[in-house]
Amino acid sequence: MNKHRLLSSTVLILLTIGAAVNDWLALIVVLGLTIGGLYEYFYLISKKGIPIYSYTGIAIGAAIPILIFFHFEPTKNWELIFVLLVLMMIFVLQLIRKESANAIVGISSTLFGVLYVSWFFSYLIRIRELLPGMEGVKLLGFILLVTKCGDMGALLVGSRFGKTPLLPRVSPSKTIEGGIGSFAFSIIAAVAARSFLPAELNFSLMHVALIGAFFGGLGQLGDLSESLIKRDCNVKDSGSLLPGMGGVLDAIDSLLFTAPAFYFYISAVLNT
DSSP states (O other), X not given: OOHHHHHHHHHHHHHHHHHHHOHHHHHHHHHHHHHHHHHHXXXXXXXXXXXXXXXXXXHHHHHHHHHHHTTOOSSTTHXXXXXXXXXXXXXXXXXXXXXXXXXXXXXXXXXXXXXXXXXXXXXXXXXXXXXXXXXXXXXXXXXXXXXXXXXXXXXXXXXXXXXXXXXXXXXXXXXXXXHHHHHHHHHHHHHHTGGGSOGGGOOOHHHHHHHHHHHHHHHHXXXXXXXXXXXXXXXXSSOSSBTTTBOHHHHHTTHHHHHHHHHHHHHHHHTO
């Protein structure tokens, strides 16, 4: 690990710890990473010559974690209404363009970016507020540890022992050995953080290990999915906002898949 990556990692870890225990810092960190991730996504898509609405997409995407943080829920299914309004807005913007070329691609890419980056990432706020006080904080800490330890395992094991390509057409640097290391680190993190889960759930050790394996696998899928987007756009990193680590999307890609899934899983278990 070079000094730039170490510095970026240290800053992110400190911000994450602070965000986990402080409401307003949580909003600021999630909002900042959301805006950074959206900026990188729209920049990547623009390199393909697709007519997207970057500033509109970033503004809408920034509104999502803010609305969730302030519990803006005028209707039971406000999320569906919100998506519908966003889609209609993008259609209106497309209608006033001088050209109609690639209209469907532009509309789809803009809406996908908002959902993929902002909507998925905002589930970190939902997880933190799923239970009151420190119980919600511990839930958030659990999924962060499982996901990011999986990322760390893939990097450490892959760089040291990686020889067999995992999916070279998507990410030439990722290896099967690194994937195994990711699973192992996620399982270890889940077992080590078992006490972070609500005591009333009474998960067995095997259950917790399976949770670690499942969400570790989802994290790898999120990483590969972002790599697919980068490969399609012919770039190595999503950006350079985080020295030594690449872009914001490179740092949060695994969480974009694990956070929503973990929220719905814990919600379902708590309600049974």
